[in-house]
Amino acid sequence: MKVTRLSQARRAFVSIAALALAAGATAQLGSAQLSMDIPAKPRATVVYAAEPQSVPAARRAMLELRFQIVPGFHINSHTPKSELLIPTTLNLEPETGVKPGAPVYPAGQLYSFPSVPGEKLDVYAGNFIIRLPVMATPGDHTMDATLKYQACDNASCYPPKSLPIKIVFTAK
């Protein structure tokens, strides 16, 4: 069966990627290569690095919500360069005794798909932190929230996802 050059190139990358992953190598943003001809097999995740925090009670304070994106993937920033793209957003559920402010999103970084270097996107990759202003009554609090995001690798994109999180903190 005839195999095209494109297919060969993509298949070659599958092997390289598999080896790199097997060796525990981490792909850096911007060093992406031509895509593969099958979807990425490794299970990829976006993770909330949950950690309890303490803030002063009854005063405006800032929580830091840390997220990790699996190497090789990126997600749109809160301000992607195109209105056709889905921004990363944090949606909060009401919590008794907590008055949250608007989340403060980090700036994204420029990214281009390897085959089209002129097309710039604004993305998060690696670790990123969303800062959340809160004013809370004294005591322990757990806020439910959802991170909505849409992820891509160096050639393909995946449907939008919702990551439910619990923001645990103590106001003293």
Next chain:
Amino acid sequence: MLFAGIALVVWSGWQNLRQRRSAMQEQQNRRVDLIPDSQSAAAWDSSGGSPLKGKPAPGFTLLDLNGKKVSLSDFKGRPLVVNFWGTYCAPCKIEMPWLQEFSLKYAADGFRVVGITYDSEVGRDTIAQTTQRLGVTYPILLSTPKAEKDYLSNTEALPMSFYVDKTGKVIEITAGLGSKDELEAMVKETIAAGGR
């Protein structure tokens, strides 16, 4: 009395700690997969190809943005690209204007492109606005679970393109964004395949 009070404080503190640990543990366990499950990948053969390659393209009858039924058989005898895309997919939107250009450039060779929208749930208006902005005029169809199962084997990666020759056989499949030159080369090979 004092002892009971101390015991109550210790007990409530312990309960509070347990609850918080439980919440943290729940949080640690909570992960969202970008790729649905290993079964998706298992549907593809171990050589890295799709089970569809070299086989007849699966038939479909889907609705276009005007509610009209469009079938694979409508393109019988023509070299065709079946392109799965999504409104959220940045590389799809880079690739689609190229497909549009080639659909016109090679129209005299009988070449056609059909787009199948993976995220049909966003609605026809959103899809139509998106394709209009991209300058796409080739048929855009709304996907169904059956079409996705037949073509994508439940993978969620977009874009995915299936190159179908004049005889209706899938001669190549690509996932993700390549270069414009590579795409055009694939189109030419699709046109050339399957004899005159």
